Amino acid sequence: MGYAGSYPGSRTETVPIAIKILVAGGFGAGKTTLVGALTEIRPLRTEEDLSGPGMQVDITEGVERKTTTTVAMDFGRITIREDLVVYLFGTPGQQRFWFMWDELALGALGAVVLADTRRLADCFPSVDYFERRGTPFIVAVNCFDGARRFDPEIVRSALSLNLDVPVVLCDARQRSSCRDVLVTLVEHAIRLLAFGPDPVSSAR
């Protein structure tokens, strides 16, 4: 989908294809560390209750009572080719930020849910959200120093994940480890395209 350059003298440009990947998880699970290990983090601000094409009239009802806050996301960009760019969005996991999630999840390739085994329950809301939405996601267990190493299958069962949802261990400080997490997600999305979600393999 080329089109004429915007400025005299510029060559014909291509509008890049943008691929959106979300990094979700509880507070302190390592979202910022993971995005930062992969690419330069750039702050991206949004505002509670004001942004988003999905905003409904009833949501604005409470605006007067709320303080007006901006929420910063960890935003990163990985340019694969001139015409193919991956955008990473580290999103606050608490439910009060869900107003952003609908927009972020719309058209996303998928999501990485970062889990901290010391606070595994913190990623329940993210897992629930992506399950309900049908967004491809994987769970990456961030192995902090000193944190007990978990068997991924124990994490799977603690989170009642479907058997087809990949659970991987990672070190969010290591670029190669974070790369493998992203690649696992993309390959999972490809697999879902080919076979669809497994309807009967729930571990629940």
Added chain:
Amino acid sequence: MAPADDRWLDHEAGPVVRPYALTGGRTRPSGEESFDLMAMVTAVRGALGSTYDLEPEHLTLLRLCRLPASVADLASDMDLPLGVVRILLSDMRDRGLVRVYHPVPTRLTDPQLLREVADGLRRLLSR
């Protein structure tokens, strides 16, 4: 309920208010079509020649989208909240100064493209 434009001027108004001064107090972009985070915006040829009455923020945006830039890129580069940038962009779209390319959802169902993404990530991030 206070009119939308006055809502932000009360004593509880927080730090989001100042950026919205740039939009004349508007909190929504004009027009039906919203600006997806991943929509690509590009300045149309000659746009910078007809901008005598634009605000400096509009001009900065125009310069930033000489090459196609996503709405998220623009908000981050401008260090302005997304909502503000969307309004500024809608001003410029209405005046025909920028072109907006919306993401094509079907691309995510193209396994070949996704394989290119996986290969690209592997290759790039292994350096």
